[in-house]
Amino acid sequence: MRRDSIFYKLFQQSPTLLFELLANPPENVEEYRFDSVAVKEPKFEIDGVFLPPENRSPGVVYFCEVQFQQDKRLYERVFAESHLYFYRNRDRFNDLQIVIIYPSRSIEQDEIRPFRSLLNGEQVNRIYLDELGDIRSLPLWVALTVLTTIDEEQATQEARYLLTRSQQETPQSENRVIMELITTIMVYKFEGKSQREVEEMLGITLQETRVYREIKQEGRSVEAKTLVFRLLTRRVGELPQEVQSRVDSLSLEQLEDLGEALLDIQGMSDLDASMETVIDKK
8 A cells, every 4th residue: 555645645635634643733834835855965855844834934844754664764764864954954944843653653663772862852753543543533634544554344434434524524625635535545455456346335436536547547657656766765875867767667567566675675786686576577
C-alpha cells in the first residue's frame, strides 16, 4: 500500500490535519501552507513541510515524516534533514517542530538512545495512529489517517461509515474530496480485488470518481516513477543520468519490483544488481 502518496494527498487537501494530531498546535493553523522541499549539498528530500505564513515571518516550521516501515536510521536522517533545512532558512523561521507519524510503536527504530534529549523534549512529536482511539470517535480527517492502518476486514465497514459520516457532516465539495480519498485508500488496500468487488464493498460506483481513473493510470504516470526516484536517492544518493534513464524506462510492474528491493539496496552496486534482476524478469 503506497501510504506516502496517500498522506501527501491528505495533507494537500487538509493542511490543518497535521495540527489536529498535535497536543499544542500553533494559533494560526489555518495560515500554514503544506509543501515538500529539497535540501542540497548533500541532497535531502523532506516529505512534508508546513510553512508558516510569510507575512508573519519569522515563524515556526513543522517537518512531518510518515513512516510505515521500520527504518533503523530514520531519526538520523530526519533530524539531519530538518535541522539542515532550518539552518539554510534561518531568517524565515524562529523555531522548528518535528512530527513523525507511525502506524504503531512496533515500527519505531530500536536504537533511540543517541536522540533521547530530542525525543523526550517538546520539539519532537511522535504520533502512533493505533493509539488515537476508536476511529468513529475521531475528527473526520484524522479518521482517514487511521483508516490506512486497520486490517482489511475492519476497513470495509469503517470506510462505509466514514463515507456516510462525510455526507452528513461536510459540504458537497469537501464530501467529494473525502470520498475520493477514502476510495484511494481502499483501492490501494485491496489491490488484488476487481473493480466490481471494490465497488460493492463501498457501495459506490468507482467509474464515476476521478480518483479511480487516476489510480488505474498511475502506473503510466510520473507519480510512480517520482516515488521510486525519491526513495532511491535516499538510499544511494544522487543518481547518475544513465541510471535515471534506465529507471525511467521501467514498466509499472518493474517499478514495483524495484520498490520491493529498496530495503536491500545500500549502494550503487546493489542498485545495479537489482536493476538487472528487474529487467531480466521483463
